[in-house]
Amino acid sequence: MTAKVIDGKAFAANVRAQVAAHVAKLKEEHGIQPGLAVVLVGEDPASQVYVRNKHASTIEVGMASFEHRLPVDTAEADLLALVKSLNADPKVHGILVQLPLPSHLNSELIINTIDPAKDVDGFHISNVGLLGTGQKSMVPCTPLGCLMMLRDHHGSLAGLNAVVVGRSNIVGKPMAQLLLGDSCTVTIAHSRTKDLAAVCRGADILVAAVGRPEMLTGDYVKPGATVIDVGINRIERDGKAKLVGDVHYASAAAVAGAITPVPGGVGPMTIACLLANALTACCRANGLPEPEGLTA
Numbered sequence: 001m002t003a004k005v006i007d008g009k010a011f012a013a014n015v016r017a018q019v020a021a022h023v024a025k026l027k028e029e030h031g032i033q034p035g036l037a038v039v040l041v042g043e044d045p046a047s048q049v050y051v052r053n054k055h056a057s058t059i060e061v062g063m064a065s066f067e068h069r070l071p072v073d074t075a076e077a078d079l080l081a082l083v084k085s086l087n088a089d090p091k092v093h094g095i096l097v098q099l100p101l102p103s104h105l106n107s108e109l110i111i112n113t114i115d116p117a118k119d120v121d122g123f124h125i126s127n128v129g130l131l132g133t134g135q136k137s138m139v140p141c142t143p144l145g146c147l148m149m150l151r152d153h154h155g156s157l158a159g160l161n162a163v164v165v166g167r168s169n170i171v172g173k174p175m176a177q178l179l180l181g182d183s184c185t186v187t188i189a190h191s192r193t194k195d196l197a198a199v200c201r202g203a204d205i206l207v208a209a210v211g212r213p214e215m216l217t218g219d220y221v222k223p224g225a226t227v228i229d230v231g232i233n234r235i236e237r238d239g240k241a242k243l244v245g246d247v248h249y250a251s252a253a254a255v256a257g258a259i260t261p262v263p264g265g266v267g268p269m270t271i272a273c274l275l276a277n278a279l280t281a282c283c284r285a286n287g288l289p290e291p292e293g294l295t296a
């Protein structure tokens with residue numbers, strides 16, 4: 001079997017186009033422009049690239065982008081004051097504080113100071129609780145992107161066996177909650193799971209969020225399963241820098257029914273879902289209907 005490739009790049013372009021159309025409608029019919037604020041503390045090169053891409057994508061869909069770059073030695077009190085001022089700013093509908101923060105800053109305190117209604121990353125403890133109890137929340141962007149692609153591929157997910165490998169707060173756990181919300185039978189696997197390959201082979205949907213290059217080979221995949229590879233690992237092969245996922249693509253694609261590649265799978269969906277979340281937050285703040293198909 002050769003798996004169908006789930007083209008995250010094309011899917012994300014479509015999501016961004018839907019967001020842009022909705023933003024244009026909001027401006028035209030209500031005179032409202034959604035605004036997204038991104039806060040970057042320090043000069044971490046990867047974070048700088050992410051923030052630059054987020055800014056460009058925000059502008060591209062017609063939203064207002066507010067960028068705040070602070071020095072690496074920013075005092076916690078100053079960062080908290082900035083977050084509070086963004087909470088109070090009616091032009092700002094979404095706030096994202098780029099992680100990781102420098103070690104002298106208390107990330108949990110900073111994230112939990114963001115107004116939950118503006119928490120477009122979905123990391124505020126209120127949003128975590130709302131998602132866990134099946135209530136309307138802001139949903140973390142990467143798992144939301146995975147869910148959108150799975151719904152598109154399968155239609156209904158009800159009754160499917162899903163295995164999520166990884167239990168982080170930003171990917172694994174919210175991914176499992178979302179799949180449960182769509183009535184999958186969900187298993188969360190992690191570093192202490194026994195016979196991981198056998199557990200994974202029980203999955204109709206296998207989500208890899210491990211952070212280990214090409215760990216899940218074709219031996220972990222049930223024939224015909226859908227494989228979502230969240231992993232982004234930078235490795236060197238044959239003297240060249242290369243981006244690979246947590247799934248060994250060639251062997252898994254030979255067994256799976258559908259698979260996301262790396263790059264070009266889950267990655268592009270994360271920013272697209274950030275924009276979707278900012279739009280959703282704006283609609284909710286203004287008491288307007290939420291965009292269909294862009295939320296969990």
Ligand code: NDP
Pocket residue numbers: 142165166167168169170171172189190191192193196208209210211212230231232233246266267270
């Ligand atoms: P974390 O390091 O926070 O979590 C990794 C998880 O994998 C942990 O729960 C860990 O288990 C589990 N794990 C590690 N080793 C094994 C093993 N040998 N067998 C089974 N489970 C194992 O990573 P993240 O969730 O933050 O990220 C996961 C991957 O997704 C990374 O490659 C990251 O780069 C990528 N990512 C991609 C994004 C995108 O936009 N596409 C966004 C965010 C992340 P335990 O808890 O027991 O230690």
